[in-house]
Amino acid sequence: MSCKISSFWYDIFNNQRALFGQGGRGKMKYGGVWMNSIKVALLQTHVSEKKEENLSVVREKLRALRAEKPDLVTLPEMFNCPYQTDQFPVYAEPQGGESWQALSCMAKEEGIYLAAGSVPEVDEEGKVYNTAYVFDRQGRQIAKHRKMHLFDINVTGGQYFKESDTLTAGDAITVFDTEFGRMGICICFDIRFPELSRLMAQEGARLILIPGAFNMTTGPAHWELSFRARALDNQVYMLGTAPARDEKSSYTSWGHSIVVNPWGEVQAQLDEKEGCLVQELNLDEIDRIRRDLPLLSSRRLDLYQLRGRR
Numbered sequence: 001m002s003c004k005i006s007s008f009w010y011d012i013f014n015n016q017r018a019l020f021g022q023g024g025r026g027k028m029k030y031g032g033v034w035m036n037s038i039k040v041a042l043l044q045t046h047v048s049e050k051k052e053e054n055l056s057v058v059r060e061k062l063r064a065l066r067a068e069k070p071d072l073v074t075l076p077e078m079f080n081c082p083y084q085t086d087q088f089p090v091y092a093e094p095q096g097g098e099s100w101q102a103l104s105c106m107a108k109e110e111g112i113y114l115a116a117g118s119v120p121e122v123d124e125e126g127k128v129y130n131t132a133y134v135f136d137r138q139g140r141q142i143a144k145h146r147k148m149h150l151f152d153i154n155v156t157g158g159q160y161f162k163e164s165d166t167l168t169a170g171d172a173i174t175v176f177d178t179e180f181g182r183m184g185i186c187i188c189f190d191i192r193f194p195e196l197s198r199l200m201a202q203e204g205a206r207l208i209l210i211p212g213a214f215n216m217t218t219g220p221a222h223w224e225l226s227f228r229a230r231a232l233d234n235q236v237y238m239l240g241t242a243p244a245r246d247e248k249s250s251y252t253s254w255g256h257s258i259v260v261n262p263w264g265e266v267q268a269q270l271d272e273k274e275g276c277l278v279q280e281l282n283l284d285e286i287d288r289i290r291r292d293l294p295l296l297s298s299r300r301l302d303l304y305q306l307r308g309r310r
């Protein structure tokens with residue numbers, strides 16, 4: 001089936017509306033109301049060295065999910081490529097490349113929003129980014145986030161990783177609009193910087209999507225805690241989608257794809273194995289919790305303010 005979609009319209013559209021200078025501040029509703037619930041499916045896939053195989057796995061799993069009728073499906077960080085700094089430039093493709101086309105077609109074929117994990121992206125200057133694309137039900141790209149905080153850590157006796165060896169950091173905060181309300185997206189290590197989630201929430205995000213791959217050092221210590229903290233601070237749903245654990249790979253993913261509700265509770269979480277988390281999210285809960293416990297509206301904005309660069 002042919003469903004070639006150009007990313008051209010997106011460049012024009014998004015250059016005008018990308019967050020913080022892209023218009024559309026605050027709330028936007030479709031036909032005056034948002035839908036009050038959304039069915040999401042988080043796909044925790046095994047990542048192999050074969051890009052085509054990784055894409056085929058996603059295609060198969062989306063087909064298998066048809067009976068569930070999800071509105072939004074999310075994929076893991078770097079789901080089409082081994083999580084290794086030396087491999088990012090090898091697997092990188094420009095926006096509109098082969099993986100982008102395949103993912104756009106999948107969104108269109110299934111009639112879903114597809115938050116297509118992240119993939120290595122190369123720009124015209126040869127810089128490589130860790131990039132998350134989001135497609136709408138027609139397969140059009142409606143958002144693109146380049147990981148803003150590169151994962152450079154060296155934990156004594158634990159995990160070492162240096163994304164900046166081969167990756168360049170993004171510099172935009174990313175939100176997008178759907179009939180379910182505004183959503184934000186960032187990538188893995190980005191979650192550790194509370195300002196970013198707060199800025200997305202300030203811009204009206206009600207759900208924050210995070211493709212992520214914590215590891216065997218920081219995963220048990222900080223994965224769930226980080227999702228719960230950001231959900232609680234901002235009274236939003238937080239969705240984290242990770243690759244399944246592969247003990248043979250050089251970087252071992254913690255897995256544990258997770259949905260946390262705006263009260264800060266874990267609504268559902270996978271273990272380390274391949275799997276799919278299908279969840280119905282009650283979006284009215286966001287408004288109820290914000291009414292009952294008015295944190296965002298009780299901030300002392302006369303005394304302090306957080307502003308993103310415009």
Ligand SMILES: NC(=O)CCC(=O)C(=O)O
Pocket residue numbers: 077151187188189190192212213214215218219222
């Ligand atoms: N891929 C990543 O950004 C990993 C982040 C991580 O493990 C962390 O502890 O933070």
